[in-house]
Structures are given as C-alpha cells and as structure tokens.
Amino acid sequence: MIHLKHIIIGAGPAGLSAAYNLARHDIGSLVLEKESQIGGLAKTLEYELDGGTYRTDTGPHRFFSQNPALYKLIEELLGPDWVVVDRLTRQLIDGKYFNYPVDIVQALRNVNPFVAIKMMLDFVQATARKVLSNPKVVTFEDFVVLNFGRRLGQFNMLNYTEKIWGIPCSRIAASWAGQRIKGMNAFDIVKKALLKSGGPRSMVDSFYYPKRGIQEIYDKMAEFAASKGSRIEKEVAVTRIVHGGGLITAIEYEQGGKAAKEAVQNLISSMPITDLVKIMDPPAPASVVEAADSLGYRDQVQVFLIVDKPHITKDTWIYFPTTPPTFGRVMEPKNWYPTLSPRNRSSLLAEYFVFKGDKLWFMPDELIIKKTVHELEWLGFMKPNQLLKGWVRRHEKSYPMWDITYKHRLDKLTGWLKQFSNLYCIGRNGRYFYNNQDHSIETGLLAAQSIVDGKKYDLDNIGMENTYFEAGMLYARGGK
DSSP: OOOOOEEEEOOSHHHHHHHHHHHHTTOOOEEEOSSSSSOGGGOEEEEEETTEEEEEESSOOOBOOSOHHHHHHHHHHHGGGEEEEEOOEEEEETTEEEESSOOHHHHHHHSOHHHHHHHHHHHHHHHHHHHHHOOOOOBHHHHHHHHHOHHHHIIIIIHHHHHHHSSOGGGBBTHHHHHHSTTOOHHHHHHHHHHOOOOSTTOOSEEEEETTOTHHHHHHHHHHHHHTTOEEEOSEEEEEEEEETTEEEEEEEEETTEEEEEEOSEEEEOSOHHHHGGGEESOOOHHHHHHHHHOOEEEEEEEEEEESSSOSOSOSEEEOOSSSSSSOEEEOGGGTOGGGSOTTOEEEEEEEEEOTTSHHHHSOHHHHHHHHHHHHHHHTSOOGGGEEEEEEEEEEEEEEOOBTTHHHHHHHHHHHHTTOTTEEEOHHHHHTOOOOHHHHHHHHHHHHHHHHHTSOOOOTTTTTSSOOSOHHHHHSSOOO
C-alpha cells in the first residue's frame, strides 16, 4: 500500500475540496471520513420505494458565492448537471406566508395596521438611536433591534434564531449577525422592494444546483482525487494525533476493528476543533481542554417523508419561526430539481433543531414520524393516509454555538494550535465557524494551496470579506 503523508480528516465540502486541489497539482492525499458516506453536512441521501428513487439533501444547501472562481471550478466538475434553480423561500408567521428574507412592504401590508404602525415607529426610533448615540452592540438581539427595530426584528429574525439555537438572542454573540445577515438592514430591504435594484447577498431569486443533489459536487471531487492517487477511507475513527517540535508527526486511527498509524507531512482537519485538541499527544494544556469542553453545538433531528402527492408546496424551502409547528424548516426536493422524486409522488425533509440530550432526540423513530405528519397535516400539506414511508436521521454538531463568550474560549484553542506549522483547520466545525458551503470549499482549497505553494495562507478571514480565494491560485498551475 502506498503511504500518503498529506492527511485530511473529513470528507465533507472542506476536506474534499482540499483533496481535489492537491490532486489538481498531482499531489495525493489520504482522506479519513468517520461516516459511511462522504459529503459531511452536504450529503444527498437516497431512498428507494416501489421501484422509485427519492433523493434529498440533508437540508436546503443551495450554492451561492461571490467568488467567480468557485462557479468556474464547479461548472468544470459538473458540466450540464450544473443548473439554475428558481428560488421561492417563505416563512410562516401567524398563519400567513411572508417572503424570506422579509419584504418590509409586504410585511407592513399583510400585518394588522396597528402592528404595522408599531413596526415603523420602532424602526424610526432605532434608527435615531443608532445615528445619535451609536450604542455598543454585544448580542445578536442588540444588532437586530438596532437595525430593524424591536417589532420588525422579532417578526423577521429573533423568533427563528431562538428556535434554531434554543437560547435567547440576548445570549447569542453579535458576530452571528455579522456572519449570517452581513450587509442587511431595513434600508437595504426597502431598497430591494421599492426600487428592484438588488440587495444583500442572501437575497437572490435563483441559485446553481446539481441535478442529482448537492453531494454530486463532492462525489466528482472525490472521483478526481482518487484518479490522481488519493485514498478515501470511510468509517474511520481518528484516535490520536502525535506532535513534537511544532509539527504534527503522525496520526492514529481505527477502521473495521483494526488500528493504523500514518506518518504526517501535513494535516488538514475538518473534524470539530473541540474534538481535535482532545486527541493530541502530548496532551493539550488543561485550560485548552477545558475551553473545548465549554464550547457547545446545536444538533438536528431530520425527518424524510415520501408523500403520495405529485407536489406538496411550491417552495424550495419554508421557515417556521414560531411554534407550532415544532420543526423549524421544511424543504421539498422536487422543487429543487424535478427528478429528485418520481413524477407522481413527492417528498419532504423536515428539520428539528435540538440538543442531543433533548426528549425528541431519544424519541422512537415511529413517534417522531407520526408527530411530524400530524404537524404537516395542521399546516395543510398532507393527510396521514398520504404518507408512504418515512425515515429519521439524527445529526450531531450541526451548528457551533456562538454565545456571547464563545470567542474568548475559542481563542484558547486556536491560539494553542497555531504552534503547529503543518496543521490546517478547515470547514465549519474545523474552525468552529458557522460559514456557508462556499466558504468551507474555500478553506479546503486554500489549505491545499498552502501545501502546493509552500506558504501558509491565512484561513481566518475566509467568510468575512467579499473576496476570499483568488482564481489565479486555482488556474495558474496544474489543473484538471
């Protein structure tokens, strides 16, 4: 067996992008994936029923980026399978559907007139406060109220954010707003609604998508990497990372009951950074491990249902900021691409945001399915007798928890890990950074480019600026 010394932990968007970019420069890598299927948080699941095939992503993972190099890269990978999908995304509030992100004109028109007046007064008051006193913004709640006013902010963002995180917005860091709704405020939304002249980057009416589901991108990356000598090992548990002299020197892992050890020239890791520091040998300082233990995650329970209806909704996905229903988001794969379900039937993926120890996490699958169908019936989406089959999937560590003190604790981890010149932490969980899919890809590409160029590029600002990964890095040398 050929021993590959460039080791990548995780075969999700970040890890496979790293393997792909190395392969473009004829450099092989060993990719270690803990699950039986690649794709990470961007998997496409496939189910069979009555001779029909049903595919669903593990959430509405549209691809959108401000980096033209990424579009070029993925278009090369997918060719005609890279298609444009019209987006319709709404939110259900108080029994009415509203556009998402919020269209202020629509919201003011559809809510009670007294509520509309209160929204406008709150917004004017918040704007005056922002201009006159420039108050300090510490929490997500501070940011939203300052930019939208209390009533509109509650209507548009606060309820749903609390449903996702399971904690009050007064305990969520303001940096969450900077990442998720960067560049968005009420003036931008009004401008879009009234002038039809664009808006913040999340306000797109269409997006690119692979015909077979989002994982098709990463399948193609994996295939190309393998063609250049890389290996992707699945169902692997990384157990120990050996270091010395400011370098990662070896990695140990278990697969199929057998232990293995590989020497390391470079280690690219997308495993949760909170787990990474706990398997270092010699061990990380106690204060670093303590900080890792104090950083939390939000988990998910996902329910996929096959429904005996040609169509269920007209939306690509729908948000549910308030309760009921208790799930937070639903997507209909068929509205992403028609062949993701057979012609005469459709399917839905409902997402519950939970903590691993919650009652729902331990509820038997059949009861979760029954509960979900009951709530979908309440919404008018389906009848119980239209359910053909359902599956439940539990996913740990979907979202890093950015509470108001997370940064100080995270800095202890990243500060200690910076001593290792051949270690690159990438992706959402590898950085403990709630980034978008394109940013995860960029971290993988840039980590690999560091190895190619023999120069360690700064990964910390990816996802924080308008320009992240330069096209010239991908196309100046090597290539597919």
